[in-house]
Amino acid sequence: MTDLGQRAPEPDLEANAEAVESQEIAKAQSLWQIRWALLRRSFRNNWKLFRRNRIGIAGLVIIGFFATLAIAPSIFFATGFWSTSVYDPVTGLEPNPPSQQLEIVQTVTDPNTQIDIRQVLVDGRINGNIGDVIDVTLQPAPPYGKHWLGTDPLGRDILSQLMYGAKAAFGLGILAATVTVLIGTVVGSVAAFYGGKIDAFLMRLADLLIMVPGLAILIVISAVVRFQLWHLAVVIGILSGFGGVAIVLKSQALAVKVKPFVDAARVAGGSNARLIVAHIIPNVMPLSFLYMMFTVTSAIQSEATLSFIGLLNVDMSWGLMIQLANNQGYLLQGGRYWWMVFPAGLAVTFIAMAFFLVGRAMDEVVNPRLRKR
Amino acid sequence: MSQPLLKVENLTKLFPVSKGFLRTPTDFIHAVDGINFEIQPGESLGLVGESGCGKSTTGRMLVKLMEASSGHVLMSDKTHTDDLIDIANIPNDQMKRFRRRVQMIFQDPYESMNPRRTVFETVSEPLTVQNIGSLKEREERVSEMLRLVGLAPPDAFLFRYPHELSGGQRQRVAIARALVLDPSFVVADEPTSMLDVSIRISIMDLMLKLADEFDVSYLYITHDLAVARYMCDRIAVMYLGKIVEIGDTEEILGNPQHPYTKALLSAVPVPDPSFKREEVEILGGITKAINPPSECRFIERCPWAKDVCRTSDHPPLEDKGDGHYVACHLVESALTSA
Numbered sequence: 001m002t003d004l005g006q007r008a009p010e011p012d013l014e015a016n017a018e019a020v021e022s023q024e025i026a027k028a029q030s031l032w033q034i035r036w037a038l039l040r041r042s043f044r045n046n047w048k049l050f051r052r053n054r055i056g057i058a059g060l061v062i063i064g065f066f067a068t069l070a071i072a073p074s075i076f077f078a079t080g081f082w083s084t085s086v087y088d089p090v091t092g093l094e095p096n097p098p099s100q101q102l103e104i105v106q107t108v109t110d111p112n113t114q115i116d117i118r119q120v121l122v123d124g125r126i127n128g129n130i131g132d133v134i135d136v137t138l139q140p141a142p143p144y145g146k147h148w149l150g151t152d153p154l155g156r157d158i159l160s161q162l163m164y165g166a167k168a169a170f171g172l173g174i175l176a177a178t179v180t181v182l183i184g185t186v187v188g189s190v191a192a193f194y195g196g197k198i199d200a201f202l203m204r205l206a207d208l209l210i211m212v213p214g215l216a217i218l219i220v221i222s223a224v225v226r227f228q229l230w231h232l233a234v235v236i237g238i239l240s241g242f243g244g245v246a247i248v249l250k251s252q253a254l255a256v257k258v259k260p261f262v263d264a265a266r267v268a269g270g271s272n273a274r275l276i277v278a279h280i281i282p283n284v285m286p287l288s289f290l291y292m293m294f295t296v297t298s299a300i301q302s303e304a305t306l307s308f309i310g311l312l313n314v315d316m317s318w319g320l321m322i323q324l325a326n327n328q329g330y331l332l333q334g335g336r337y338w339w340m341v342f343p344a345g346l347a348v349t350f351i352a353m354a355f356f357l358v359g360r361a362m363d364e365v366v367n368p369r370l371r372k373r
Numbered sequence: 374m375s376q377p378l379l380k381v382e383n384l385t386k387l388f389p390v391s392k393g394f395l396r397t398p399t400d401f402i403h404a405v406d407g408i409n410f411e412i413q414p415g416e417s418l419g420l421v422g423e424s425g426c427g428k429s430t431t432g433r434m435l436v437k438l439m440e441a442s443s444g445h446v447l448m449s450d451k452t453h454t455d456d457l458i459d460i461a462n463i464p465n466d467q468m469k470r471f472r473r474r475v476q477m478i479f480q481d482p483y484e485s486m487n488p489r490r491t492v493f494e495t496v497s498e499p500l501t502v503q504n505i506g507s508l509k510e511r512e513e514r515v516s517e518m519l520r521l522v523g524l525a526p527p528d529a530f531l532f533r534y535p536h537e538l539s540g541g542q543r544q545r546v547a548i549a550r551a552l553v554l555d556p557s558f559v560v561a562d563e564p565t566s567m568l569d570v571s572i573r574i575s576i577m578d579l580m581l582k583l584a585d586e587f588d589v590s591y592l593y594i595t596h597d598l599a600v601a602r603y604m605c606d607r608i609a610v611m612y613l614g615k616i617v618e619i620g621d622t623e624e625i626l627g628n629p630q631h632p633y634t635k636a637l638l639s640a641v642p643v644p645d646p647s648f649k650r651e652e653v654e655i656l657g658g659i660t661k662a663i664n665p666p667s668e669c670r671f672i673e674r675c676p677w678a679k680d681v682c683r684t685s686d687h688p689p690l691e692d693k694g695d696g697h698y699v700a701c702h703l704v705e706s707a708l709t710s711a
Contacts, residue, residue, distance in 0.1 A: 031508065034532050038491065260485035261495075264550065267436050268499035269472035278498075282489040 049365045056361020062354035066347070070166040087157045089164040089316045094147065094155040097139045140330065143339055150339035153328045158321070162343050165318040169300050169351055172233050176299035177292040179237025180245055185288045187242060188249030189280045192257050193272065202246065209243035215305060222311040229314050232306065236299045245291045249284050256283045286366035293359030297352040304348045318344040376449055377411040378590050379435070379558055380457055383444035384408050386430050390663055402662050404430045406614035407444065409690065414449075414557070417584065417591040419605030419622070421598060421637070425662070427614045428594045432560040435460075435592060436477045437468075448474070448558070469503060476551040480563040482543035486535040492519070492546050493531040499554045518549040521586070523579060541572035548580065552587055562594045577603055598641055602626055607696075610634050613662060613670040615687060620697035630699040632675050669702065677703055 050056050073089075076082040086092050143150040149158035191202040214236075221227065221235060256262070262279050270278070306312040307319025310327075314320060321344040322331070330337040386405040389398035405427040412418050420428045433439040435446055437460055447457035448471075463471050476499075479485035486495050496515045500506060506514065512531075519527035522545040535543055544564060551559050561580065565573040581604065584591060593604045601608050602622055609619040610633060618631040629635045632653065639653040655674040660666070667686045672678050681702045690698040 038532060260479040260481060261487045263433075263438055264477065264479060264485055264547075265487075265498060265502070266438060267472060267475070267477045268550070268554070269469040269502045270498070271502075274502065278490075279487050283487070 046365050050361055053361040053364055055357045056364075059354040059357030059361065062350055063358065066166045066351050066354070067170065069163045070170055073160060073163045073167075082160070087160045089156060089161040092156050092160065094139075094141070094151050094157070097137050097151070097155055098141050098144055099135045099137045101133050102136050140337060140340055149343050152321070152324055152340055153330065158339055158343060161316050161321050162318070162347060164316045165321060165344060165347065166351075168229060168314065168317045169303065169347075172229050172303050173296035173299045173351075173355065175230060175233035176236040176240075177295040179234055180241040180295040181288045181292045183238060183241030184245030184249050184291065185281055185284060187246040188251075189253045189276050189284060191246070192250045192253035193276050193280060199250075203250070206243050206246050209239055210247075214239050214302070218302065218306055219309070219311060222306065222313075226313045227306070227311060229303070229312070229317070232303060232312065233299065236295070236302055240295055240298065245288075245295070248291065249287060252284045252287050253280050256280050286362075290359055290362050290366055293355050293362060296355040297359075300348060300352050300355075318348050376414075377457075378414040378416075378449050379412040379592075380447040381408060381410050381431075381435070381444070382447065384431065384434060384441055384446060385443045386427070386434060386439065387442045400663050403614045403665055404662070405434070406665075408611075408614075408616045410609055410616060410619060412558070412590050412592065415584075415588055415590055416607065417593055417605045419601030419608040420592060420594045420611060421596065421601050421608055422611035423596060426611045428596075428611055429562055431611075432477070432562050432592060432594050435558075436475050436560050437471070438477070472499075473503060473554045474557050476554060476556040476559045478544075478547050478551045478559060478561040478564045481567050482540050482547055483535075483567070485547050486543060488535055491532045491534055492524075492538070495535075495546060496550045496553055499550065503554065505554075514553065515549075518553050519546075521552075521583065522546070522549045523575075524549070540568050541576060544568060544572075544576055545579065548576075548583065552583055552589065555587060556589060558590050558592070560592045560594070563596070565600060566595070566597070573600075574603075580604065598626065598637060610637070613660060613665065615670050615700065616690060617671065617700045618698065619690065621695070624695060624697050628697070630693060630697070630704045631671075631701050632677055632703075633671050636674075679703060 073082070073087075076087070077084060084092070086094060139151065139155050140153050141147060141151045141155075147157050147159065149162065151157055152161070187202055187206075191199040217239065218227075218232070218235060221231075225231070257280060262275055265275055265279055303312065303314075303317060304319035304322070307314060307317050308323045308326070310323055312319070322341060325331045325337065325340040330340050335341075384405055385403075385407050387401035388404055390400040390402060391398060408427075408431065410418065420431060422428050430439065434441050441461065446460045448460055450456050450458050460471060490498075493512070493515055496518055497511045500511045500514060505511070515531065516527035519525070519530055524530045524542060524545055530538070530542070530546075535546075538546065547564070564580070565576050568576060577600065580591070583589070591604070593601065595601050595604075598608075605622055607620060608622050608625045609616050610625070610631065611617070612633050618625060618629070618634045625634065626638065629638055632655075635651070636653040636655045639651060643650070654676060656676055657673040660670055660673050668684075669675070669678075669682045669687050672682050675682065679702070685702065688700045688702045690700045691704075693699050693704060
């Protein structure tokens, strides 16, 4: 992607790959074959730089883990390993929830209400005496063999919900990031290239969007329209694409715009559109990708927040899982119902972190000054 | 004299000095201040001067990378050889045709090529933009150009990126890009100043060879008199936005008339330590370029300045014979008493 400057000593395997590609370039029949070979080469060189960075690799591993989670349910359902009636994240129900035998050791009567508190806690309907052994149905059930992460208060499988949440998070994050980068790159490049009134208009717009609190806007929008997940992605994309990302990319595009190669293209007769598309945008693209990573992080966090306040019209997501735990009063139980809270919470944290880490590692690839040498 | 290829009349570029938001600027930097010169077909003119004297601004106006504040750049039209057309009046739909005839080579070979494009894409870009030839033909043309600029075999260079080339190789690619459209006029903005001394001469030889082959005229911008002498048929010396002396290279260097030219020449190092020559000591500092006073621009540094210089306006370029023009009040009088 960038000027590589220096090359690390390469193992034989890579030297071979390079030689093979050089031959391919020499033998290639069409320009596209050559472009493909060049693309592969630049990808490999960048991968070499990326690989040196441990935190980037850690991020990739985490992302890979969640990607596996996102794909898994389709496979489980297709192979019949999971049956839909039990494991569907929304409509599934565990028909035979586990039960636990409890021995009543003590009854306590509340002095004010005259209700036997011990019995109420176990099950409102049973009456028993000290020494009796009673069966108590566990729902939500803690993790056990059939449900590795337990079930929620409605008897639905938590692991299955977590996996569906991963799918939702990926879809949302990537769509939001793509919209952000598209808008940010185009707006930033156009503002930098034309300057003057166009620049002033776009930048004041950006200021405006940075100024308004994003979450408040999202709440207002979701109050007016039924908010689907992809709506959220587009809104987040527009907010950050027109806002912060556009400003950063504009400053980068300003630096590219004054490079002599842009003048050279103009002297060759290139139109403004060509100068922007062929010369400015490709040179701000690495930075755009970097911001793509960071946008994924913020999109996933916004989704969790919105779901948690219950403003998102979504079947299943990590935020919704936590919201359910909260609504039913299981959140503030001192971790007694940890399987309903921690998997979703940790998933949000880790995937946001993973994209951020990858972004940081990409930063070093894109920005040679950050490289340790 | 035959019809010039290019004629510059009273060309001026003023840069406003911003005085704050929404305030009409009243101060201007006079980067280029009413210069006149002609370039004949096939002839190379060297534009020599110190940093900030307006050389590059002139070059950029000639290729229309910058609009002139006033004055005209007239260029001969290949189809009607008798007419000179003002490049400021070229309609938009004919700009592309104008671009074919005028190209530019930039100073910094490291910045003048898009780092994300291969040599082939860089050199073929003018052809692509101008819609010349099929892909196959472009490829052949680019290969031919690379061979001409000494990047052989072309196949080894076609699909390299700029960062895989040395400075000299990059400048060769830049030359190939400038000449691929077969222009009649090329502005070369210090094309060798960023190169190693060892590579400089080969690039200059290449440019001279290609000037013959492509029948192209250069406006060669440089601060180095030796380079100008090697490259150019005529030299124009610029000082603070004005041309102070213009004429044939050997005439200018052998018989400099303007005090500034003399000072420049006396600053050129001579390899013979026992050689004694006329020393010209220039004084003071540069006249400010923001709203400069109307008298001679060189007055604050001129060791020979007389009353006439202080009381009258900047002298016009006057013919001193053999196409040697000098802008100095004192040239005819005794100036040798240094």
